[in-house]
């Protein structure tokens with residue numbers, strides 16, 4: 690896959706957590722400190738897969754040149 694900004698090759702990888710679900714949100718507020726690790730709030734999009742014992746993981750493509758990461762939402 691090519692970077693849409695500079696057209697160089699993207700490096701396939703993953704964004705991972707040790708215990709929390711990975712989400713995207715348009716709301717800049719941070720999650721409440723006591724919210725559960727797998728809670729996806731109303732204004733959030735869950736990214737990738739989540740397993741209670743293994744955490745979250747989503748495929749992502751990184752451009753070393755632009756220092757950007759493109760993430761698959763599923």
Ligand SMILES: [Zn+2]
Pocket residue numbers: 692693694695696697752753754755756
């Ligand atoms: Zn780039």
